Amino acid sequence: MSEIFFWKGWNFRERVILFGCFSGLLCLIMAVFVVDFNQVSWLYDWNVTAFLNKIPEEVYSKHSNLIESSVNTDVLVLLQKVHGTFSSLSSIYTVVWSLAVYFLLAVCVSVFTFLNRFWFIVCAGLLILLVTFSGVGNVALFGLSSQVIISSISIILISLAYYCHEVRSTVSFYRRLLLFCAVFFLIGTVIHVFSIHESALLEVAYQSYWLGIILSAVFSLYVGHEIVYAILVVSTGTASEGVSKGNGLHFIVFSLLYLLNVALVFMRNSNYIDWDIYYFNPYLLLGLSSVLGVWGLRDREGLYHRVMPFRPLALVVYLSMAVVTFGTILYLMIQSNDPALEAIEDAIVFGHIGMGGLFFIYILINFITLLLKGLPIYRVAFKEDNFPYATSKLAGVIVVAAFFFASNYAPFNQAVSGYFNTVADFNLTQGDRDAAKEYYRRGAIYGNILAQSNTNHRSNYMYAQLLEKDEQKMVWMESATKKNPTEQSYASLGVLYEQSSLFFDAVFTYQAGLEQFPDSWALNNNLGLLYERIQLSDSADYYLNQNTNAVFWQKDVLSANKLAFWALSPDRKSQGMLQKSGRLDHQANWMANQVGRDSVDASMGLIEEMSLQLNLFSYAYLKNLGLVCAKNRATDFLSVIDPFLEYSGNDAFRNELSVTKAMNLYATGDVSNAFVLMNDTFEKSSQALPDVKMLLGKWSMELNAPKLAARYFESAREYAYPLATADLAQAYAMIGQRSVAQYLVGKELNELDSSKTSLRSQLEVLVESLDKEPIVWNHNTEVFEQGEDLLKHAAEAQNKGLVEDARILYGRLGVNNPFFEKGVLQAAKFFNQKGNDKDRAYEILRQSIGVNEYSPELIMAYIDQCLSMGLISYAEGTVIRLIDVLDAEAYQRYELDFEARKSQVESELNSWD
Missing domain, CATH: 1.25.40.10 (Tetratricopeptide repeat domain)
Structure with a gap:
């Protein structure tokens, strides 16, 4: 770092390349920080499941001063539970990322053609290894085996590299890069045209996973010492002998504090500790190391200048590796592939402990005397004496390997699980859900010798989502809440428990989720509705009114559920002003409140352009609209209902809406059509509708037609409608058949359960009235x-x-x-x-x-x-x-x-x- 602006003497093209790559790297680093900090997910999504609660509302009663049956209708309240689902990610993310990976590979091949023979052979071997991991052997090109395909592509690339290295050694780097890009393009074209697989190129793009993981891990290890080196530069940068002897001590103290925190990150990730302290973010470490590494690479040029120059070859390879590394991290975040991200995080932490710690030891062994004298040793940091720099790097690799083995191969197992997730994603894009389910299952159990869940989130969550049976879903979704959980996993598990009537388990799940995500709109919503379901209204009100992270439509769902809660509350009639909106769920629940209020707002705010095919939302809206209109004798409902009743796909809702229409006809004075519609509904219905007969009977009594009412009441009595006998007896008494009325009530008393003392008293009063007094029924x-x-x-x-x-x-x-x-x-x-x-x-x-x-x-x-x-x-x-x-x-x-x-x-x- 002795020359901060080392590019001053470079030509224009070199500066453009440097600043272009560096700007791209900074943008990627910032994108990774934003996505990681805000926990943005492109995969996990929300799904809303609506269901109806019915509030019985008494209609057409209180006509008799003695005893009378009640006819109820259902006020419909829409409740909306939220559970997690997933969105199939667009393959464009994978394609763009894979293109970046193969461009880096072209850069690396172009660069190693400039190396001496020894390093050229080493890089050629590495190239064969990368081609093997690229997945091109799986495309069944010309029906050949994978070994033949990998060998053929490797021979082509190495032959061209040898041609540039030995035959046309004067060709510029940019032309070599263009050549290898063209070769990759031609190979891709051949695969697309001649592969027997339908989506061969897309499969290769997904199979690039291993290239990205390997290159990212190598880069993370390579820059592991850069922060320690930066501490050395900053602490001793202005030092001179005898002036500031404390600078060396500052380097030791700050380096140890930094290495200790990184070690604590490792211990936390390994579940050795769970302290509530600040831990370095691994991506912050990698981002800072990547930026500092540009100057560190420049300062180390003396170590590798015989192999390749810093300007521009080493810097181009370094920046390309950095861009691909952060591009891979960002891609895995978009993919929500948490086991793969954990593998990279482990590489970052292991690299910063192993490489950073050994570099610290390297400095102490070689320069402790000069360091304590306060000299600016960063200028000679790479001119080793007792402990060679290459040896320190080798020792760092050994330390990293020790961490790897001590963790029971956890990074490798996580990387394999991440690979299975990627293959499963590819199968989902091809519509093969069975294959996807199997690969998610493999990802969920890989690394566990008992074939049980390894608790990585993505595999368990996706596998649970693709299962059919709730009891199986619960097992794997519970595993998805163990490690790197999301709001969606807790919400989905809670809903599964509710569907299995395990209400206490659901409560505990939602509460556990709120401990992790206290602002979660979905968890607060579901827990509030669950408390309402188990009749804990105070708790329901508390959770439904929490300030949450809800946005846009999520706020609308919460508002609709609050309206539903007010309608379901026993004291809903005392609620204040209730707000409306243009959404069907809002309107339906707002009108449910209106039906239960003493005064009814006549301004319904009709929804326009509603689909004729009814669903729970539109059905609840129309039903409640009909009840409100019937209550205030408005014609809004009658003006819109007919097309919905005539639509053939609405059979499940037709009976209720027909009865509601008849009630509106009767309320607006169209008595004839009301009776015709009610009788027609009863005759055409495949199920018994005794309440229809009771309603017709009460209308007839209101209209001073007791003989007709008696016929309807008799029909309802055959279906054992509650208290139909009381209404029937009064109808008979009004037409002069008091003996029949007394017989019916007497029989009812004889068959009545002795525990129903209040009802017995009322029926006895009715018997006395039938014998002495004229029956009075309120008329319309x-x-x-x-x-x-x-x-x-x-x-x-x-x-x-x-x-x-x-x-x-x-x-x-x-x-x-x-x-x-x-x-x-x-x-x-x-x-x-x-x-x-x-x-x-x-x-x-x-x-x-x-x-x-x-x-x-x-x-x-x-x-x-x-x-x-x-x-x-x-x-x-x-x-x-x-x-x-x-x-x-x-x-x-x-x-x-x-x-x-x-x-x-x-x-x-x-x-x-």
């Missing part, structure tokens, strides 16, 4: 008031001569509410007389008796309409229905009158003939 007066108002407007339009307006109003009056009999009859009368549209009148009456089946007025009007239109058979078939609605005497009188009118109509029809 609003729908009749709407009918009266509509009739008034229709009559006014008719009186003013506004025929078209009158037709529209009477048309609505005739079909909206068949229980408003006066309106239906007036509508039929209008179309028979003023409108001269007997078909329309007929259709109105036909539809009305189809809903209000026990109305004598409507049935008689329909019979009269049939007679007036000559539909005698229809009239005869309808008369029999009066048996159920008229007493015997009244029916006999009507039957005599009907026969007389029928004869008259038949006579008139015969006279036309």
Whole structure:
């Protein structure tokens, strides 16, 4: 480092190459620090699983002051659990990285063609070794064996290198580099065209793993002493004899502190200690050593100048090695290949302990006297005396080997596990999940003689993700949390425990994860929802409201779950202002809160361009929208629901949404279509829907049609609907069949469990009321008031001569509410007389008796309409229905009158003939 700006005398091309390579190296070092510090991952991803919680909400009850069944509907609350998954990495990362590795190989081959014969032969042997590890032997080129392919490529490269070394020795370095790059390109082209493998070049790119690992490990060992040398330069750089004798002591102290911390890093990585102190980051050590090594290489030129000059050959090889090393580290980080990264970290730590420690000893043995005198010995540091520098490097290699063997070959095992991860990734890119699963399994167990997990994260996590059975997934995912865990591994393991109803294990897993990742949005979210599930609302509220590292959509998921938590809380009706957004989950959960509140916000904020194919999100949104609209009598739901009900792929959701639509029709006054839709839903459903019959019965009671209500209640009672007997008894009492009502309630009391004392008391009060008091049931007066108002407007339009307006109003009056009999009859009368549209009148009456089946007025009007239109058979078939609605005497009188009118109509029809 005696010359900081050693490039001053270089030409322009050399400076461009130097600063270009050096800038690239600095950028890579910074990228590695950023990715490592922020724990950025391109592989691990989040997947959200939604599920529904149902809050029973009572509808259409509180009509009787005695006892009454309740009809409930489900308010849907969307809850979203988060678990880890993975993203298939784009092969472009591997391709770019492999190109960099092979470019370095071309640089190295170009450089060793300048060396003397001895070093040329040594490098040629190393080249054969690298070609063997490159994976080109696996491409099945021309159907040849791997040995033949490796031998052929090695012969081609060594022959060209020999040609440049012996025959055309005057060719410049840049032309040699271009030549070998072209040769690599041609070899790649031949592999692509003639290999029997479909993705041969991509396979070679993934197989470059070993080249990157070997070159990175060699470079990490090579620069292991640079920091100790830098301490020497800094501490003795301004020293002169007799001026600052303490500088030598500073070198010793600072070097020992540095080496001690590196040793502690090794002990922590080997699980010997777990102290809460500052440890050097291995990538920081390597980055600092790589930068300092540029000047260290310059200062050591006297040791190797006979082999190759520093300018530019040695520096080009050094910077290329540095760039590839950090490129490999960055690639492995992108790949999240933690066992491979650990192997490189071990090489860094071993190198800095072994090479750095032996260099420290080398300085002390050779220069201790000059060092204690305070002389600037960095100037002569590589002019060894007693202990040769090459010997110190050899001793450093021995120390590194000792660490390697002492660790039970852990770095090698980790490197092999990382290789299996890379091969598995390649198989995933080819769509072969079975092969990928097998290689991840090998990566997970490599180095364990019992074929159990070696607890490296990537292999265990990916293997667990590709397994099918939850009990197997749990075993391997638990191993993934042992070493280098991620938030995704803890979240996935917790969800697996929940799915197996191991709730306490899930709680402990989430809590263990939060100890490692206290700001994890996913773990806080899952733990909060789990506490809500096991009814620990205070804990759920605590974790759902933690400040987390959530970003963008993750914050939206948390917000939606908070809305869900408020809806599920017992005191949700006292919640303050609830915020909405345009997301379906937000809207669904916001409206779930609205249904449970005393006052309902009518501004729903409809979602536009929603897919007709429903999922849990859109289903919950539509269902809750329907409940809110029914509560405030809005028409928003009715305006959007029909396309979803008609879509063939929504069978799983059709019943619930149809009932909700019927409730909205009824709430907005379209009683006829509400009844038709409910009956149609019941008939078409493949499952029993007694609540539909109960709802129809309660509507009928509200509309003062107890005989019709009794029929619906009887149907529900057959399905053992709770308290259907109480409603049925009151319906019978209202139509004058008190004895039947008393019998039914008495039978219910006899069969009632003796422990249900409160219910028994209520039923006994009902029995007494049936015997003494008239039954009072609250009616839906609003729908009749709407009918009266509509009739008034229709009559006014008719009186003013506004025929078209009158037709529209009477048309609505005739079909909206068949229980408003006066309106239906007036509508039929209008179309028979003023409108001269007997078909329309007929259709109105036909539809009305189809809903209000026990109305004598409507049935008689329909019979009269049939007679007036000559539909005698229809009239005869309808008369029999009066048996159920008229007493015997009244029916006999009507039957005599009907026969007389029928004869008259038949006579008139015969006279036309």
